[in-house]
Amino acid sequence: MDTRPIGVFDSGLGGLTFVKEFERLLPREKIVYFGDTGRVPYGTKGRDTIIKYALQDIRFLKSFDVKAIVIACGTVSSVAFGEAAASADVPIISVVKPTAGAAARCTKTERIGVLGTSATIGSGAYKKAILELMPDAEIKSRACPLFVPLVENGYFRRDNQLARLAAHEYLDEFSGDVDTLIMGCTHYPLLRGVIQDILPGITLVDAGLETAKATVKMLEQNDLLSGKGGGTRYFVSDSTDDFARLASIFLEHPVADMVEKVEIEKY
Amino acid sequence: MDTRPIGVFDSGLGGLTFVKEFERLLPREKIVYFGDTGRVPYGTKGRDTIIKYALQDIRFLKSFDVKAIVIACGTVSSVAFGEAAASADVPIISVVKPTAGAAARCTKTERIGVLGTSATIGSGAYKKAILELMPDAEIKSRACPLFVPLVENGYFRRDNQLARLAAHEYLDEFSGDVDTLIMGCTHYPLLRGVIQDILPGITLVDAGLETAKATVKMLEQNDLLSGKGGGTRYFVSDSTDDFARLASIFLEHPVADMVEKVEIEKY
Numbered sequence: 001m002d003t004r005p006i007g008v009f010d011s012g013l014g015g016l017t018f019v020k021e022f023e024r025l026l027p028r029e030k031i032v033y034f035g036d037t038g039r040v041p042y043g044t045k046g047r048d049t050i051i052k053y054a055l056q057d058i059r060f061l062k063s064f065d066v067k068a069i070v071i072a073c074g075t076v077s078s079v080a081f082g083e084a085a086a087s088a089d090v091p092i093i094s095v096v097k098p099t100a101g102a103a104a105r106c107t108k109t110e111r112i113g114v115l116g117t118s119a120t121i122g123s124g125a126y127k128k129a130i131l132e133l134m135p136d137a138e139i140k141s142r143a144c145p146l147f148v149p150l151v152e153n154g155y156f157r158r159d160n161q162l163a164r165l166a167a168h169e170y171l172d173e174f175s176g177d178v179d180t181l182i183m184g185c186t187h188y189p190l191l192r193g194v195i196q197d198i199l200p201g202i203t204l205v206d207a208g209l210e211t212a213k214a215t216v217k218m219l220e221q222n223d224l225l226s227g228k229g230g231g232t233r234y235f236v237s238d239s240t241d242d243f244a245r246l247a248s249i250f251l252e253h254p255v256a257d258m259v260e261k262v263e264i265e266k267y
Numbered sequence: 268m269d270t271r272p273i274g275v276f277d278s279g280l281g282g283l284t285f286v287k288e289f290e291r292l293l294p295r296e297k298i299v300y301f302g303d304t305g306r307v308p309y310g311t312k313g314r315d316t317i318i319k320y321a322l323q324d325i326r327f328l329k330s331f332d333v334k335a336i337v338i339a340c341g342t343v344s345s346v347a348f349g350e351a352a353a354s355a356d357v358p359i360i361s362v363v364k365p366t367a368g369a370a371a372r373c374t375k376t377e378r379i380g381v382l383g384t385s386a387t388i389g390s391g392a393y394k395k396a397i398l399e400l401m402p403d404a405e406i407k408s409r410a411c412p413l414f415v416p417l418v419e420n421g422y423f424r425r426d427n428q429l430a431r432l433a434a435h436e437y438l439d440e441f442s443g444d445v446d447t448l449i450m451g452c453t454h455y456p457l458l459r460g461v462i463q464d465i466l467p468g469i470t471l472v473d474a475g476l477e478t479a480k481a482t483v484k485m486l487e488q489n490d491l492l493s494g495k496g497g498g499t500r501y502f503v504s505d506s507t508d509d510f511a512r513l514a515s516i517f518l519e520h521p522v523a524d525m526v527e528k529v530e531i532e533k534y
Contacts, residue, residue: 038316039306044420046506049305149416153311165432239313265532
């Protein structure tokens with residue numbers, strides 16, 4: 001039994017898709033969440049910048065004596081996993097492998113789509129992970145650079161006109177082409193309703209959910225489960241109020257008292 | 268005669284709308300430009316974060332012994348002008364006053380629209396500046412939080428479908444209502460063609476252009492004109508390549524060799 005918290009980070013709100021699923025699966029684990037809302041988005045930025053930010057995020061989480069770290073960010077997982085793992089000193093998990101594995105299990109046609117940020121798609125990380133499991137798979141990837149700004153501005157509801165228009169622009173080309181589509185950025189499951197409306201027959205693979213399941217397994221295998229306690233502390237690098245408002249909508253419970261601000265560039 | 272450079276900053280590419288006009292008006296002035304591309308956008312972030320970033324940007328520019336500072340960013344101009352001016356030690360100009368003044372001169376109906384980032388519109392700065400000049404003006408404001416991500420991702424050409432869709436969402440309500448519309452964020456003039464197509468009869472006021480004209484006047488009045496030399500150095504906090512590519516498209520001349528990277532959080 002290990003009652004230390006796990007550390008989770010993302011560029012902003014996206015990692016909450018992991019938190020929501022993980023809290024459901026293992027309510028007795030403590031979480032320290034960091035959302036880098038002062039520097040969001042990551043996925044349109046360059047490799048050096050993404051690595052620098054990821055290492056600061058990890059140094060911050062390590063100050064809580066975390067027992068494991070979850071990179072709940074598709075961009076960091078794709079672009080900076082090696083650097084992140086080398087600096088972590090504790091078991092670390094990224095969204096790419098669990099999500100690619102789930103897609104390979106789901107597809108019947110071996111035709112898989114991947115959505116991600118510009119940095120994620122540019123890295124080819126999902127494609128590589130799928131091909132390791134399923135060498136004959138055909139993979140079609142698409143960068144969706146407006147999805148993170150849409151989510152971070154609260155434009156993620158099914159009836160939001162701008163979200164629907166952007167989704168059509170990015171997704172129409174997948175219709176009838178792939179049977180399985182990876183939402184490879186943890187922000188995207190907030191747009192699940194919008195995406196599913198455009199591609200009703202497709203199986204959507206949720207990076208947040210798959211990573212939550214893989215994290216449970218990793219904690220079990222490393223004998224790191226807690227079994228008592230629980231609760232999540234949230235840290236952000238921008239306004240706590242804005243984060244608390246959107247996080248409460250998404251998580252469907254209030255978080256206002258649990259959000260604190262951190263000067264992340266000091267780490 | 269004062270051959271020192273002027274310092275110009277923005278969250279990213281937007282301030283180039285100032286640079287383009289200013290270089291045309293005064294080709295013999297040296298410019299040091301900083302675009303905070305590692306932390307862009309500013310306009311969706313909180314007041315404290317915007318102030319912190321603005322003060323770092325100014326400290327960086329001051330390291331070049333600049334003779335004046337131009338806040339070529341609608342968000343900083345609206346939210347943090349007082350703090351910025353207090354830290355500058357040299358003449359400083361923001362986009363709000365010159366742009367509000369131009370709108371007040373242009374309107375015939377005294378019905379003026381204002382577009383800006385969420386932070387800019389939330390501050391009410393343009394509205395206040397217009398009402399000081401024209402107390403009976405009717406002002407209709409609209410935050411356009413997707414315009415900066417669109418521009419920073421290169422989606423600003425007239426035929427770009429996503430830019431057109433977002434512009435319809437934000438602008439349709441202005442049709443037939445106002446005769447003059449302030450593009451109150453320096454990114455927005457890159458979308459001028461898209462905006463004008465939707466509102467063909469309206470006079471668009473360009474924060475970059477108006478601030479360039481006001482800066483010329485300010486340099487003249489303070490006896491700070493150079494009259495020899497010229498040239499612009501560009502600094503960014505993210506990848507120099509991405510900036511150089513988009514900046515070259517917008518400025519219509521190559522800038523690749525002139526872009527350098529800076530660790531802005533050290534200032």
